[in-house]
Amino acid sequence: MVIDVGIVLLLVWMHFVSDFVFQSDYVAKNKSNSNLVLLQHVLIYGLPFYLFGALFAVVNVILHFIVDWCTSRITSKLWAAGKVHWFFVTIGFDQALHMSCLILTYIWLVQ
Numbered sequence: 001m002v003i004d005v006g007i008v009l010l011l012v013w014m015h016f017v018s019d020f021v022f023q024s025d026y027v028a029k030n031k032s033n034s035n036l037v038l039l040q041h042v043l044i045y046g047l048p049f050y051l052f053g054a055l056f057a058v059v060n061v062i063l064h065f066i067v068d069w070c071t072s073r074i075t076s077k078l079w080a081a082g083k084v085h086w087f088f089v090t091i092g093f094d095q096a097l098h099m100s101c102l103i104l105t106y107i108w109l110v111q
Contacts, residue, residue, distance in 0.1 A: 001107055011102045018045045019064075019098065032072035038065060049102075056109045063101040067094060 022044050031038040046061035071094040078087040 003103060003107055003111065007106060008103060011106060012099065014048050015098055015102060018048050031068060032076040035069070038068055038072065042068065052106065052110050056105055059105050059109065060101060063105070064098060067097045067101070071097075
């Protein structure tokens with residue numbers, strides 16, 4: 001199981017742009033309490049990943065929805081409770097899960 005470092009870097013930067021730059025303030029604030037807003041987020045998120053094929057994009061949209069459904073609800077509660085450290089721990093965990101999904105599905109479906 002070997003993956004080119006250039007592909008890993010491409011996935012990292014595509015993820016960053018798709019997950020943060022393409023996410024509006026409205027989506028960031030509301031995806032934790034609306035599945036429709038979360039769906040909007042993951043559909044926009046998935047568009048650039050069609051570069052690796054439709055199946056790769058669709059699988060990662062589904063995985064992204066599942067991860068964000070869980071982590072966005074946790075982070076909204078942590079933030080409201082003023083638990084800033086655990087909020088950021090959860091954000092870091094969320095990002096590690098997303099990158100793991102992208103790399104593993106690349107190896108599984110594209111490589």
